[in-house]
Every structure is written in C-alpha cells, then in structure tokens.
Amino acid sequence: MSSRVKWEPKYELGIEEIDNQHKKWIEILNTFIEAREKGKEREVLKNVLQEIVDYTKYHFETEEKHMEENKYEYLESHKKKHKSLVNQVAEIVESVNINEARAIASLEVLLKNWVLKHILTYDKIYGEYLKYKGNS
Numbered sequence: 001m002s003s004r005v006k007w008e009p010k011y012e013l014g015i016e017e018i019d020n021q022h023k024k025w026i027e028i029l030n031t032f033i034e035a036r037e038k039g040k041e042r043e044v045l046k047n048v049l050q051e052i053v054d055y056t057k058y059h060f061e062t063e064e065k066h067m068e069e070n071k072y073e074y075l076e077s078h079k080k081k082h083k084s085l086v087n088q089v090a091e092i093v094e095s096v097n098i099n100e101a102r103a104i105a106s107l108e109v110l111l112k113n114w115v116l117k118h119i120l121t122y123d124k125i126y127g128e129y130l131k132y133k134g135n136s
C-alpha cells in the first residue's frame with residue numbers, strides 16, 4: 001500500500017501563492033515517499049531528501065514574508081513553529097550517517113504528520129485572518 005499523500009480541498013487557504021507551494025510541497029514529499037518505497041539507490045534518495053528539506057525552508061520564508069507584509073499579529077509565534085520543524089529536521093539529517101534507513105523513515109513520518117497538521121491548523125488560521133482583514 002502506498003503511503004502517498006493526497007492533496008485535498010481542506011488544505012486550501014485561499015491564498016494562491018501559498019496554496020500552490022503547499023501543493024508543490026506535497027508533490028515533492030510524494031516523490032520522496034515513492035523513492036523510498038521503491039528502494040531507490042541512496043544517491044537518489046539523498047537528493048530528493050535534500051530537495052524536500054530545501055523546499056520546506058524556502059516555503060517557510062515565503063509564508064513568513066507574506067505574513068509580515070500583511071502585518072499578521074501572530075507572525076512571531078508562527079515563525080517559532082516553523083523554526084521548531086527546521087530544527088527537528090536538522091537533528092534527523094545529522095543522524096543520517098548513524099542509521100540512514102531509520103533517519104529517512106523518521107523524516108518521512110515527521111514531515112508528513114507535522115506539515116499537514118500545521119497547514120490544517122496554523123496556516124488555516126492565517127487564511128481566516130486574511131479573509132477577515134479583507135472584509136473589514
């Protein structure tokens with residue numbers, strides 16, 4: 001059974017730039033999951049892994065910039081949440097040389113659970129904030 005992630009409308013914030021990046025992020029995550037499931041060579045796996053780590057950082061930057069421009073009052077606490085994921089990822093990436101298979105598996109679980117939950121709760125709140133702001 002494939003553990004790919006499916007994009008669902010519930011992830012939509014109504015902010016085109018961020019929604020598109022979330023879709024792209026899920027796409028890269030799926031490439032990573034597939035590469036792992038198919039037992040691709042470690043070189044391929046490491047490249048996709050690097051790609052998702054880089055894209056996550058890039059995406060967080062975009063989101064934070066967007067929030068800053070819209071004077072989001074919870075920007076600081078949102079930034080802290082992003083930072084906490086980046087730190088957790090860095091910690092796992094550091095352990096790659098100790099136990100590669102385990103590091104890769106825990107990274108997949110972490111990214112999948114953390115990011116999807118983050119979108120559904122904290123990013124959604126930002127989407128609501130913008131809608132409210134636009135209407136007031």
Ligand SMILES: [Fe+2]
Pocket residue numbers: 063078082118122123
């Ligand atoms: Fe976020």
